[in-house]
Amino acid sequence: MQRYTLIRYVLLCWALLAVGSAHAVTVAFINPGKSNEAYWVAATQAMQVAARSLDWQLEVQYAERDHLRVLDLARSMVARPPAQRPDYVILSNDNATGAELLRLFDGSGIKCFMAFSRLSAADEAQLGGPRQRHKDWIGSLEPLAEEAGYLTAKALIQQGRSARAQAADGKLHLLAIAGDRSTPSSVRRNEGLQRAVAEAQDVVLEQTIYAGWTRDKAAEQADWLYERYPTARLVWAGNDLMAFGAMQALEKRGGTPGKNMWFSGINASADGMQAIQSGRLAALAGGHFIAGAWALVMLYDYHHGRDFADEGLQLEASMFVLFDPAMARKFEARFGQRYDSIDFRRYSKVLNPKLARYSFGFAQLLR
Structure with missing residues:
Protein backbone atom coordinates (compact mmCIF):
# COMPACT_ATOMS: atom_id res chain seq x y z
CA MET A 1 0.00 0.00 0.00
CA GLN A 2 2.80 2.38 0.88
CA ARG A 3 4.56 1.57 -2.39
CA TYR A 4 1.37 2.28 -4.35
CA THR A 5 0.95 5.62 -2.59
CA LEU A 6 4.57 6.52 -3.37
CA ILE A 7 4.08 5.69 -7.06
CA ARG A 8 0.95 7.88 -7.21
CA TYR A 9 2.86 10.74 -5.57
CA VAL A 10 5.73 10.46 -8.06
CA LEU A 11 3.33 10.38 -11.01
CA LEU A 12 1.53 13.44 -9.66
CA CYS A 13 4.82 15.33 -9.36
CA TRP A 14 5.74 14.47 -12.95
CA ALA A 15 2.29 15.61 -14.11
CA LEU A 16 2.70 18.93 -12.33
CA LEU A 17 6.13 19.41 -13.88
CA ALA A 18 4.72 18.64 -17.32
CA VAL A 19 1.94 21.18 -16.88
CA GLY A 20 4.40 23.78 -15.60
CA SER A 21 6.69 23.30 -18.58
CA ALA A 22 3.77 23.56 -21.01
CA HIS A 23 2.52 26.83 -19.52
CA ALA A 24 4.95 29.21 -17.92
CA VAL A 25 3.23 31.29 -15.24
CA THR A 26 2.94 34.93 -16.28
CA VAL A 27 2.54 37.95 -14.04
CA ALA A 28 1.89 41.50 -15.23
CA PHE A 29 2.73 44.59 -13.22
CA ILE A 30 1.03 47.88 -14.02
CA ASN A 31 3.70 50.23 -12.74
CA PRO A 32 2.14 53.60 -11.83
CA GLY A 33 5.47 55.44 -11.93
CA LYS A 34 7.73 56.73 -14.66
CA SER A 35 10.13 54.52 -16.59
CA ASN A 36 13.01 56.81 -15.57
CA GLU A 37 11.91 57.31 -11.95
CA ALA A 38 14.46 55.83 -9.55
CA TYR A 39 12.01 54.30 -7.08
CA TRP A 40 9.75 52.62 -9.62
CA VAL A 41 12.70 51.45 -11.72
CA ALA A 42 14.21 49.84 -8.60
CA ALA A 43 10.85 48.21 -7.82
CA THR A 44 10.75 46.77 -11.34
CA GLN A 45 14.36 45.55 -11.19
CA ALA A 46 13.75 43.73 -7.90
CA MET A 47 10.61 42.11 -9.35
CA GLN A 48 12.53 41.00 -12.43
CA VAL A 49 15.14 39.33 -10.22
CA ALA A 50 12.41 37.62 -8.19
CA ALA A 51 10.66 36.41 -11.34
CA ARG A 52 13.91 34.92 -12.66
CA SER A 53 14.57 33.26 -9.32
CA LEU A 54 11.12 31.65 -9.37
CA ASP A 55 11.20 30.85 -13.12
CA TRP A 56 8.14 32.98 -13.83
CA GLN A 57 7.56 35.42 -16.67
CA LEU A 58 7.08 39.08 -15.72
CA GLU A 59 5.53 41.75 -17.93
CA VAL A 60 5.90 45.38 -16.79
CA GLN A 61 4.00 48.32 -18.23
CA TYR A 62 4.67 51.86 -16.99
CA ALA A 63 1.83 54.36 -16.65
CA GLU A 64 4.31 57.28 -16.49
CA ARG A 65 2.52 58.86 -13.49
CA ASP A 66 -0.71 59.16 -15.48
CA HIS A 67 -3.60 57.65 -13.51
CA LEU A 68 -5.79 57.55 -16.63
CA ARG A 69 -3.12 55.54 -18.42
CA VAL A 70 -3.16 53.07 -15.52
CA LEU A 71 -6.80 52.35 -16.31
CA ASP A 72 -6.14 52.21 -20.06
CA LEU A 73 -3.40 49.62 -19.52
CA ALA A 74 -5.82 47.53 -17.47
CA ARG A 75 -8.53 47.74 -20.15
CA SER A 76 -6.04 46.72 -22.81
CA MET A 77 -4.92 43.72 -20.76
CA VAL A 78 -8.47 42.54 -20.20
CA ALA A 79 -9.25 42.97 -23.91
CA ARG A 80 -6.60 40.44 -24.93
CA PRO A 81 -7.68 36.96 -26.06
CA PRO A 82 -7.90 34.71 -22.96
CA ALA A 83 -4.79 32.73 -23.94
CA GLN A 84 -2.72 35.94 -24.02
CA ARG A 85 -3.81 37.28 -20.65
CA PRO A 86 -1.45 36.96 -17.68
CA ASP A 87 -2.25 34.55 -14.87
CA TYR A 88 -1.78 37.28 -12.28
CA VAL A 89 -1.60 41.07 -12.24
CA ILE A 90 0.05 43.17 -9.53
CA LEU A 91 -1.56 46.57 -8.99
CA SER A 92 -0.93 49.63 -6.83
CA ASN A 93 -3.59 51.98 -5.53
CA ASP A 94 -1.73 55.14 -6.51
CA ASN A 95 -4.02 58.15 -6.99
CA ALA A 96 -6.93 56.04 -5.72
CA THR A 97 -7.18 53.97 -8.92
CA GLY A 98 -7.37 50.63 -7.07
CA ALA A 99 -11.16 50.29 -6.81
CA GLU A 100 -11.67 50.97 -10.52
CA LEU A 101 -8.85 48.57 -11.42
CA LEU A 102 -10.54 45.77 -9.48
CA ARG A 103 -13.80 46.49 -11.30
CA LEU A 104 -12.04 46.36 -14.67
CA PHE A 105 -10.38 43.02 -13.95
CA ASP A 106 -13.51 41.49 -12.42
CA GLY A 107 -14.51 38.38 -14.41
CA SER A 108 -11.41 38.49 -16.61
CA GLY A 109 -9.91 35.34 -15.14
CA ILE A 110 -6.80 37.28 -14.12
CA LYS A 111 -6.09 37.05 -10.41
CA CYS A 112 -5.30 40.45 -8.89
CA PHE A 113 -2.87 41.27 -6.10
CA MET A 114 -2.50 44.76 -4.62
CA ALA A 115 1.07 45.73 -3.71
CA PHE A 116 2.89 48.91 -2.59
CA SER A 117 -0.37 50.71 -1.75
CA ARG A 118 -3.66 49.01 -0.83
CA LEU A 119 -7.23 50.26 -1.03
CA SER A 120 -8.36 53.06 1.24
CA ALA A 121 -10.65 52.28 4.17
CA ALA A 122 -13.54 53.99 2.33
CA ASP A 123 -13.07 51.82 -0.75
CA GLU A 124 -12.79 48.67 1.34
CA ALA A 125 -16.00 49.57 3.16
CA GLN A 126 -17.74 49.73 -0.22
CA LEU A 127 -16.06 46.84 -2.03
CA GLY A 128 -15.22 44.49 0.83
CA GLY A 129 -11.88 42.77 1.19
CA PRO A 130 -10.03 40.26 -0.99
CA ARG A 131 -11.98 37.18 -2.10
CA GLN A 132 -15.30 38.74 -1.18
CA ARG A 133 -17.13 40.79 -3.79
CA HIS A 134 -14.21 40.61 -6.22
CA LYS A 135 -13.35 36.91 -6.16
CA ASP A 136 -10.21 37.27 -8.25
CA TRP A 137 -8.72 39.86 -5.91
CA ILE A 138 -6.75 37.47 -3.75
CA GLY A 139 -4.76 39.71 -1.40
CA SER A 140 -2.50 42.68 -0.78
CA LEU A 141 0.91 43.51 0.65
CA GLU A 142 1.74 47.05 1.73
CA PRO A 143 4.91 48.44 3.30
CA LEU A 144 4.29 50.01 6.69
CA ALA A 145 4.31 53.52 5.28
CA ASN A 267 13.61 56.02 -1.03
CA ALA A 268 16.81 54.03 -1.50
CA SER A 269 17.94 55.72 -4.72
CA ALA A 270 21.57 56.20 -5.68
CA ASP A 271 21.17 59.97 -5.27
CA GLY A 272 19.63 59.44 -1.85
CA MET A 273 22.52 57.24 -0.74
CA GLN A 274 25.02 59.86 -1.85
CA ALA A 275 23.06 62.65 -0.14
CA ILE A 276 22.92 60.88 3.24
CA GLN A 277 26.68 60.24 3.06
CA SER A 278 27.52 63.82 2.12
CA GLY A 279 25.23 65.32 4.76
CA ARG A 280 22.87 66.99 2.28
CA LEU A 281 20.13 64.73 3.68
CA ALA A 282 19.77 64.58 7.44
CA ALA A 283 17.50 61.51 7.35
CA LEU A 284 16.63 58.87 4.77
CA ALA A 285 14.44 55.76 4.96
CA GLY A 286 14.05 53.21 2.19
CA GLY A 287 13.77 49.58 1.19
CA HIS A 288 10.06 49.42 0.45
CA PHE A 289 10.70 49.13 -3.29
CA ILE A 290 11.10 45.42 -2.54
CA ALA A 291 7.34 45.02 -1.94
CA GLY A 292 6.65 43.88 -5.51
CA ALA A 293 9.31 41.18 -5.29
CA TRP A 294 7.85 39.91 -2.00
CA ALA A 295 4.43 39.90 -3.68
CA LEU A 296 5.80 37.56 -6.34
CA VAL A 297 7.05 35.19 -3.64
CA MET A 298 3.58 35.14 -2.07
CA LEU A 299 1.94 34.53 -5.45
CA TYR A 300 4.39 31.72 -6.20
CA ASP A 301 3.43 29.97 -2.97
CA TYR A 302 -0.28 30.58 -3.57
CA HIS A 303 0.01 29.16 -7.09
CA HIS A 304 1.68 26.03 -5.74
CA GLY A 305 -0.93 25.38 -3.08
CA ARG A 306 0.55 27.21 -0.07
CA ASP A 307 -1.99 29.99 0.49
CA PHE A 308 -0.78 33.08 2.35
CA ALA A 309 -4.25 33.40 3.90
CA ASP A 310 -2.99 31.78 7.11
CA GLU A 311 -1.03 35.03 7.74
CA GLY A 312 -3.79 37.30 6.45
CA LEU A 313 -5.21 38.40 3.13
CA GLN A 314 -4.08 42.01 3.57
CA LEU A 315 -0.60 42.14 4.99
CA GLU A 316 1.12 45.31 6.15
CA ALA A 317 4.81 44.68 6.79
CA SER A 318 7.79 46.62 8.07
CA MET A 319 10.16 47.04 5.12
CA PHE A 320 11.94 50.31 5.85
CA VAL A 321 15.50 50.88 6.97
CA LEU A 322 16.63 54.22 8.40
CA PHE A 323 19.90 54.79 6.56
CA ASP A 324 22.94 56.40 8.10
CA PRO A 325 26.15 56.98 6.11
CA ALA A 326 27.64 53.60 7.09
CA MET A 327 24.50 51.70 6.11
CA ALA A 328 24.30 53.65 2.84
CA ARG A 329 27.83 52.55 1.98
CA LYS A 330 26.89 48.97 2.84
CA PHE A 331 23.83 49.19 0.60
CA GLU A 332 25.92 50.45 -2.32
CA ALA A 333 28.55 47.75 -1.82
CA ARG A 334 25.91 45.02 -1.53
CA PHE A 335 23.70 46.03 -4.46
CA GLY A 336 25.00 49.03 -6.39
CA GLN A 337 21.39 49.57 -7.54
CA ARG A 338 21.28 46.01 -8.90
CA TYR A 339 19.61 43.17 -7.03
CA ASP A 340 20.77 40.10 -8.94
CA SER A 341 22.54 38.76 -5.86
CA ILE A 342 19.23 38.17 -4.03
CA ASP A 343 17.92 34.61 -4.23
CA PHE A 344 14.20 35.03 -3.63
CA ARG A 345 13.69 31.27 -3.62
CA ARG A 346 14.96 31.12 -0.07
CA TYR A 347 11.96 33.17 1.12
CA SER A 348 9.31 30.87 -0.42
CA LYS A 349 7.37 28.60 1.94
CA VAL A 350 6.85 26.07 -0.85
CA LEU A 351 10.56 25.82 -1.56
CA ASN A 352 11.46 26.01 2.14
CA PRO A 353 8.77 24.01 3.99
CA LYS A 354 10.27 24.81 7.40
CA LEU A 355 9.41 28.50 7.00
CA ALA A 356 6.44 29.23 9.23
CA ARG A 357 6.01 32.93 8.49
CA TYR A 358 7.12 35.41 5.86
CA SER A 359 9.86 37.88 6.72
CA PHE A 360 9.62 40.99 4.57
CA GLY A 361 12.12 43.30 6.26
CA PHE A 362 14.74 44.89 4.04
CA ALA A 363 17.51 44.83 6.65
CA GLN A 364 17.88 41.05 6.26
CA LEU A 365 18.93 41.56 2.65
CA LEU A 366 21.84 43.74 3.77
CA ARG A 367 23.22 40.98 5.92
Whole structure:
Protein backbone atom coordinates (compact mmCIF):
# COMPACT_ATOMS: atom_id res chain seq x y z
CA MET A 1 0.00 0.00 0.00
CA GLN A 2 2.80 2.38 0.88
CA ARG A 3 4.56 1.57 -2.39
CA TYR A 4 1.37 2.28 -4.35
CA THR A 5 0.95 5.62 -2.59
CA LEU A 6 4.57 6.52 -3.37
CA ILE A 7 4.08 5.69 -7.06
CA ARG A 8 0.95 7.88 -7.21
CA TYR A 9 2.86 10.74 -5.57
CA VAL A 10 5.73 10.46 -8.06
CA LEU A 11 3.33 10.38 -11.01
CA LEU A 12 1.53 13.44 -9.66
CA CYS A 13 4.82 15.33 -9.36
CA TRP A 14 5.74 14.47 -12.95
CA ALA A 15 2.29 15.61 -14.11
CA LEU A 16 2.70 18.93 -12.33
CA LEU A 17 6.13 19.41 -13.88
CA ALA A 18 4.72 18.64 -17.32
CA VAL A 19 1.94 21.18 -16.88
CA GLY A 20 4.40 23.78 -15.60
CA SER A 21 6.69 23.30 -18.58
CA ALA A 22 3.77 23.56 -21.01
CA HIS A 23 2.52 26.83 -19.52
CA ALA A 24 4.95 29.21 -17.92
CA VAL A 25 3.23 31.29 -15.24
CA THR A 26 2.94 34.93 -16.28
CA VAL A 27 2.54 37.95 -14.04
CA ALA A 28 1.89 41.50 -15.23
CA PHE A 29 2.73 44.59 -13.22
CA ILE A 30 1.03 47.88 -14.02
CA ASN A 31 3.70 50.23 -12.74
CA PRO A 32 2.14 53.60 -11.83
CA GLY A 33 5.47 55.44 -11.93
CA LYS A 34 7.73 56.73 -14.66
CA SER A 35 10.13 54.52 -16.59
CA ASN A 36 13.01 56.81 -15.57
CA GLU A 37 11.91 57.31 -11.95
CA ALA A 38 14.46 55.83 -9.55
CA TYR A 39 12.01 54.30 -7.08
CA TRP A 40 9.75 52.62 -9.62
CA VAL A 41 12.70 51.45 -11.72
CA ALA A 42 14.21 49.84 -8.60
CA ALA A 43 10.85 48.21 -7.82
CA THR A 44 10.75 46.77 -11.34
CA GLN A 45 14.36 45.55 -11.19
CA ALA A 46 13.75 43.73 -7.90
CA MET A 47 10.61 42.11 -9.35
CA GLN A 48 12.53 41.00 -12.43
CA VAL A 49 15.14 39.33 -10.22
CA ALA A 50 12.41 37.62 -8.19
CA ALA A 51 10.66 36.41 -11.34
CA ARG A 52 13.91 34.92 -12.66
CA SER A 53 14.57 33.26 -9.32
CA LEU A 54 11.12 31.65 -9.37
CA ASP A 55 11.20 30.85 -13.12
CA TRP A 56 8.14 32.98 -13.83
CA GLN A 57 7.56 35.42 -16.67
CA LEU A 58 7.08 39.08 -15.72
CA GLU A 59 5.53 41.75 -17.93
CA VAL A 60 5.90 45.38 -16.79
CA GLN A 61 4.00 48.32 -18.23
CA TYR A 62 4.67 51.86 -16.99
CA ALA A 63 1.83 54.36 -16.65
CA GLU A 64 4.31 57.28 -16.49
CA ARG A 65 2.52 58.86 -13.49
CA ASP A 66 -0.71 59.16 -15.48
CA HIS A 67 -3.60 57.65 -13.51
CA LEU A 68 -5.79 57.55 -16.63
CA ARG A 69 -3.12 55.54 -18.42
CA VAL A 70 -3.16 53.07 -15.52
CA LEU A 71 -6.80 52.35 -16.31
CA ASP A 72 -6.14 52.21 -20.06
CA LEU A 73 -3.40 49.62 -19.52
CA ALA A 74 -5.82 47.53 -17.47
CA ARG A 75 -8.53 47.74 -20.15
CA SER A 76 -6.04 46.72 -22.81
CA MET A 77 -4.92 43.72 -20.76
CA VAL A 78 -8.47 42.54 -20.20
CA ALA A 79 -9.25 42.97 -23.91
CA ARG A 80 -6.60 40.44 -24.93
CA PRO A 81 -7.68 36.96 -26.06
CA PRO A 82 -7.90 34.71 -22.96
CA ALA A 83 -4.79 32.73 -23.94
CA GLN A 84 -2.72 35.94 -24.02
CA ARG A 85 -3.81 37.28 -20.65
CA PRO A 86 -1.45 36.96 -17.68
CA ASP A 87 -2.25 34.55 -14.87
CA TYR A 88 -1.78 37.28 -12.28
CA VAL A 89 -1.60 41.07 -12.24
CA ILE A 90 0.05 43.17 -9.53
CA LEU A 91 -1.56 46.57 -8.99
CA SER A 92 -0.93 49.63 -6.83
CA ASN A 93 -3.59 51.98 -5.53
CA ASP A 94 -1.73 55.14 -6.51
CA ASN A 95 -4.02 58.15 -6.99
CA ALA A 96 -6.93 56.04 -5.72
CA THR A 97 -7.18 53.97 -8.92
CA GLY A 98 -7.37 50.63 -7.07
CA ALA A 99 -11.16 50.29 -6.81
CA GLU A 100 -11.67 50.97 -10.52
CA LEU A 101 -8.85 48.57 -11.42
CA LEU A 102 -10.54 45.77 -9.48
CA ARG A 103 -13.80 46.49 -11.30
CA LEU A 104 -12.04 46.36 -14.67
CA PHE A 105 -10.38 43.02 -13.95
CA ASP A 106 -13.51 41.49 -12.42
CA GLY A 107 -14.51 38.38 -14.41
CA SER A 108 -11.41 38.49 -16.61
CA GLY A 109 -9.91 35.34 -15.14
CA ILE A 110 -6.80 37.28 -14.12
CA LYS A 111 -6.09 37.05 -10.41
CA CYS A 112 -5.30 40.45 -8.89
CA PHE A 113 -2.87 41.27 -6.10
CA MET A 114 -2.50 44.76 -4.62
CA ALA A 115 1.07 45.73 -3.71
CA PHE A 116 2.89 48.91 -2.59
CA SER A 117 -0.37 50.71 -1.75
CA ARG A 118 -3.66 49.01 -0.83
CA LEU A 119 -7.23 50.26 -1.03
CA SER A 120 -8.36 53.06 1.24
CA ALA A 121 -10.65 52.28 4.17
CA ALA A 122 -13.54 53.99 2.33
CA ASP A 123 -13.07 51.82 -0.75
CA GLU A 124 -12.79 48.67 1.34
CA ALA A 125 -16.00 49.57 3.16
CA GLN A 126 -17.74 49.73 -0.22
CA LEU A 127 -16.06 46.84 -2.03
CA GLY A 128 -15.22 44.49 0.83
CA GLY A 129 -11.88 42.77 1.19
CA PRO A 130 -10.03 40.26 -0.99
CA ARG A 131 -11.98 37.18 -2.10
CA GLN A 132 -15.30 38.74 -1.18
CA ARG A 133 -17.13 40.79 -3.79
CA HIS A 134 -14.21 40.61 -6.22
CA LYS A 135 -13.35 36.91 -6.16
CA ASP A 136 -10.21 37.27 -8.25
CA TRP A 137 -8.72 39.86 -5.91
CA ILE A 138 -6.75 37.47 -3.75
CA GLY A 139 -4.76 39.71 -1.40
CA SER A 140 -2.50 42.68 -0.78
CA LEU A 141 0.91 43.51 0.65
CA GLU A 142 1.74 47.05 1.73
CA PRO A 143 4.91 48.44 3.30
CA LEU A 144 4.29 50.01 6.69
CA ALA A 145 4.31 53.52 5.28
CA GLU A 146 3.52 55.24 8.57
CA GLU A 147 6.83 53.87 9.85
CA ALA A 148 8.78 55.65 7.10
CA GLY A 149 7.18 58.99 7.88
CA TYR A 150 7.78 58.56 11.58
CA LEU A 151 11.41 57.37 11.37
CA THR A 152 12.50 60.16 9.04
CA ALA A 153 10.67 62.85 11.01
CA LYS A 154 12.19 61.66 14.32
CA ALA A 155 15.69 61.63 12.85
CA LEU A 156 15.20 65.04 11.22
CA ILE A 157 13.98 66.58 14.48
CA GLN A 158 16.93 65.13 16.35
CA GLN A 159 19.32 66.57 13.76
CA GLY A 160 17.64 69.96 14.15
CA ARG A 161 18.18 69.84 17.90
CA SER A 162 21.82 68.82 17.49
CA ALA A 163 22.40 71.65 15.03
CA ARG A 164 20.67 74.17 17.35
CA ALA A 165 18.27 75.10 14.57
CA GLN A 166 15.65 76.59 16.91
CA ALA A 167 14.13 79.97 16.11
CA ALA A 168 14.02 82.89 18.57
CA ASP A 169 10.94 81.35 20.21
CA GLY A 170 12.97 78.25 21.13
CA LYS A 171 11.03 76.04 18.70
CA LEU A 172 12.07 74.02 15.67
CA HIS A 173 9.93 75.14 12.74
CA LEU A 174 9.24 72.40 10.19
CA LEU A 175 7.82 72.36 6.66
CA ALA A 176 6.33 69.22 5.08
CA ILE A 177 6.24 68.38 1.37
CA ALA A 178 3.95 65.39 0.86
CA GLY A 179 3.20 63.28 -2.20
CA ASP A 180 -0.55 63.41 -2.86
CA ARG A 181 -3.80 63.49 -0.93
CA SER A 182 -5.33 60.19 -2.11
CA THR A 183 -2.67 57.45 -2.30
CA PRO A 184 -2.95 55.51 0.99
CA SER A 185 0.83 55.17 1.37
CA SER A 186 1.17 58.96 1.04
CA VAL A 187 -1.52 59.51 3.66
CA ARG A 188 0.17 57.08 6.06
CA ARG A 189 3.61 58.64 5.63
CA ASN A 190 2.04 61.93 6.62
CA GLU A 191 0.48 60.25 9.66
CA GLY A 192 3.95 59.08 10.70
CA LEU A 193 5.24 62.64 10.42
CA GLN A 194 2.33 63.90 12.51
CA ARG A 195 2.97 61.28 15.18
CA ALA A 196 6.60 62.35 15.47
CA VAL A 197 5.62 66.03 15.70
CA ALA A 198 2.99 65.24 18.36
CA GLU A 199 5.69 63.62 20.48
CA ALA A 200 7.98 66.67 20.19
CA GLN A 201 6.82 69.67 22.20
CA ASP A 202 9.59 71.81 20.74
CA VAL A 203 8.47 71.38 17.09
CA VAL A 204 6.01 73.49 15.10
CA LEU A 205 4.70 72.01 11.85
CA GLU A 206 4.09 75.19 9.86
CA GLN A 207 2.42 73.77 6.74
CA THR A 208 2.03 70.61 4.66
CA ILE A 209 1.87 71.01 0.89
CA TYR A 210 1.51 68.38 -1.88
CA ALA A 211 4.02 68.26 -4.72
CA GLY A 212 2.81 65.16 -6.57
CA TRP A 213 6.05 63.26 -5.85
CA THR A 214 7.97 65.42 -8.35
CA ARG A 215 11.19 67.36 -7.99
CA ASP A 216 10.16 70.35 -10.10
CA LYS A 217 6.88 70.98 -8.30
CA ALA A 218 8.58 70.60 -4.92
CA ALA A 219 11.20 73.19 -5.94
CA GLU A 220 8.49 75.60 -7.03
CA GLN A 221 6.44 75.19 -3.86
CA ALA A 222 9.43 75.21 -1.52
CA ASP A 223 10.45 78.60 -2.85
CA TRP A 224 7.30 80.30 -1.61
CA LEU A 225 7.28 78.23 1.58
CA TYR A 226 10.68 79.67 2.46
CA GLU A 227 9.32 83.14 1.79
CA ARG A 228 6.25 82.54 3.97
CA TYR A 229 8.07 80.84 6.86
CA PRO A 230 11.55 82.41 7.16
CA THR A 231 12.21 80.80 10.58
CA ALA A 232 11.73 77.24 9.27
CA ARG A 233 14.92 75.19 9.26
CA LEU A 234 13.59 71.63 8.85
CA VAL A 235 11.99 70.19 5.70
CA TRP A 236 10.36 66.76 5.76
CA ALA A 237 9.62 65.25 2.33
CA GLY A 238 7.50 62.24 1.38
CA ASN A 239 10.14 61.01 -1.08
CA ASP A 240 13.70 61.81 -2.08
CA LEU A 241 12.83 63.61 -5.32
CA MET A 242 10.76 66.20 -3.48
CA ALA A 243 13.56 66.65 -0.94
CA PHE A 244 15.99 67.32 -3.79
CA GLY A 245 13.57 69.83 -5.28
CA ALA A 246 13.34 71.66 -1.96
CA MET A 247 17.16 71.65 -1.71
CA GLN A 248 17.37 73.12 -5.19
CA ALA A 249 15.09 75.98 -4.16
CA LEU A 250 17.21 76.63 -1.07
CA GLU A 251 20.47 76.68 -3.06
CA LYS A 252 18.91 79.09 -5.54
CA ARG A 253 18.40 81.43 -2.57
CA GLY A 254 22.04 81.02 -1.46
CA GLY A 255 21.45 78.42 1.27
CA THR A 256 23.27 75.15 1.87
CA PRO A 257 21.49 71.88 2.72
CA GLY A 258 22.91 70.36 5.88
CA LYS A 259 24.32 73.68 7.09
CA ASN A 260 21.51 76.22 7.42
CA MET A 261 18.55 73.98 6.61
CA TRP A 262 18.04 70.23 7.13
CA PHE A 263 16.07 67.80 4.96
CA SER A 264 14.68 64.28 5.12
CA GLY A 265 13.56 61.95 2.33
CA ILE A 266 12.25 58.48 1.61
CA ASN A 267 13.61 56.02 -1.03
CA ALA A 268 16.81 54.03 -1.50
CA SER A 269 17.94 55.72 -4.72
CA ALA A 270 21.57 56.20 -5.68
CA ASP A 271 21.17 59.97 -5.27
CA GLY A 272 19.63 59.44 -1.85
CA MET A 273 22.52 57.24 -0.74
CA GLN A 274 25.02 59.86 -1.85
CA ALA A 275 23.06 62.65 -0.14
CA ILE A 276 22.92 60.88 3.24
CA GLN A 277 26.68 60.24 3.06
CA SER A 278 27.52 63.82 2.12
CA GLY A 279 25.23 65.32 4.76
CA ARG A 280 22.87 66.99 2.28
CA LEU A 281 20.13 64.73 3.68
CA ALA A 282 19.77 64.58 7.44
CA ALA A 283 17.50 61.51 7.35
CA LEU A 284 16.63 58.87 4.77
CA ALA A 285 14.44 55.76 4.96
CA GLY A 286 14.05 53.21 2.19
CA GLY A 287 13.77 49.58 1.19
CA HIS A 288 10.06 49.42 0.45
CA PHE A 289 10.70 49.13 -3.29
CA ILE A 290 11.10 45.42 -2.54
CA ALA A 291 7.34 45.02 -1.94
CA GLY A 292 6.65 43.88 -5.51
CA ALA A 293 9.31 41.18 -5.29
CA TRP A 294 7.85 39.91 -2.00
CA ALA A 295 4.43 39.90 -3.68
CA LEU A 296 5.80 37.56 -6.34
CA VAL A 297 7.05 35.19 -3.64
CA MET A 298 3.58 35.14 -2.07
CA LEU A 299 1.94 34.53 -5.45
CA TYR A 300 4.39 31.72 -6.20
CA ASP A 301 3.43 29.97 -2.97
CA TYR A 302 -0.28 30.58 -3.57
CA HIS A 303 0.01 29.16 -7.09
CA HIS A 304 1.68 26.03 -5.74
CA GLY A 305 -0.93 25.38 -3.08
CA ARG A 306 0.55 27.21 -0.07
CA ASP A 307 -1.99 29.99 0.49
CA PHE A 308 -0.78 33.08 2.35
CA ALA A 309 -4.25 33.40 3.90
CA ASP A 310 -2.99 31.78 7.11
CA GLU A 311 -1.03 35.03 7.74
CA GLY A 312 -3.79 37.30 6.45
CA LEU A 313 -5.21 38.40 3.13
CA GLN A 314 -4.08 42.01 3.57
CA LEU A 315 -0.60 42.14 4.99
CA GLU A 316 1.12 45.31 6.15
CA ALA A 317 4.81 44.68 6.79
CA SER A 318 7.79 46.62 8.07
CA MET A 319 10.16 47.04 5.12
CA PHE A 320 11.94 50.31 5.85
CA VAL A 321 15.50 50.88 6.97
CA LEU A 322 16.63 54.22 8.40
CA PHE A 323 19.90 54.79 6.56
CA ASP A 324 22.94 56.40 8.10
CA PRO A 325 26.15 56.98 6.11
CA ALA A 326 27.64 53.60 7.09
CA MET A 327 24.50 51.70 6.11
CA ALA A 328 24.30 53.65 2.84
CA ARG A 329 27.83 52.55 1.98
CA LYS A 330 26.89 48.97 2.84
CA PHE A 331 23.83 49.19 0.60
CA GLU A 332 25.92 50.45 -2.32
CA ALA A 333 28.55 47.75 -1.82
CA ARG A 334 25.91 45.02 -1.53
CA PHE A 335 23.70 46.03 -4.46
CA GLY A 336 25.00 49.03 -6.39
CA GLN A 337 21.39 49.57 -7.54
CA ARG A 338 21.28 46.01 -8.90
CA TYR A 339 19.61 43.17 -7.03
CA ASP A 340 20.77 40.10 -8.94
CA SER A 341 22.54 38.76 -5.86
CA ILE A 342 19.23 38.17 -4.03
CA ASP A 343 17.92 34.61 -4.23
CA PHE A 344 14.20 35.03 -3.63
CA ARG A 345 13.69 31.27 -3.62
CA ARG A 346 14.96 31.12 -0.07
CA TYR A 347 11.96 33.17 1.12
CA SER A 348 9.31 30.87 -0.42
CA LYS A 349 7.37 28.60 1.94
CA VAL A 350 6.85 26.07 -0.85
CA LEU A 351 10.56 25.82 -1.56
CA ASN A 352 11.46 26.01 2.14
CA PRO A 353 8.77 24.01 3.99
CA LYS A 354 10.27 24.81 7.40
CA LEU A 355 9.41 28.50 7.00
CA ALA A 356 6.44 29.23 9.23
CA ARG A 357 6.01 32.93 8.49
CA TYR A 358 7.12 35.41 5.86
CA SER A 359 9.86 37.88 6.72
CA PHE A 360 9.62 40.99 4.57
CA GLY A 361 12.12 43.30 6.26
CA PHE A 362 14.74 44.89 4.04
CA ALA A 363 17.51 44.83 6.65
CA GLN A 364 17.88 41.05 6.26
CA LEU A 365 18.93 41.56 2.65
CA LEU A 366 21.84 43.74 3.77
CA ARG A 367 23.22 40.98 5.92
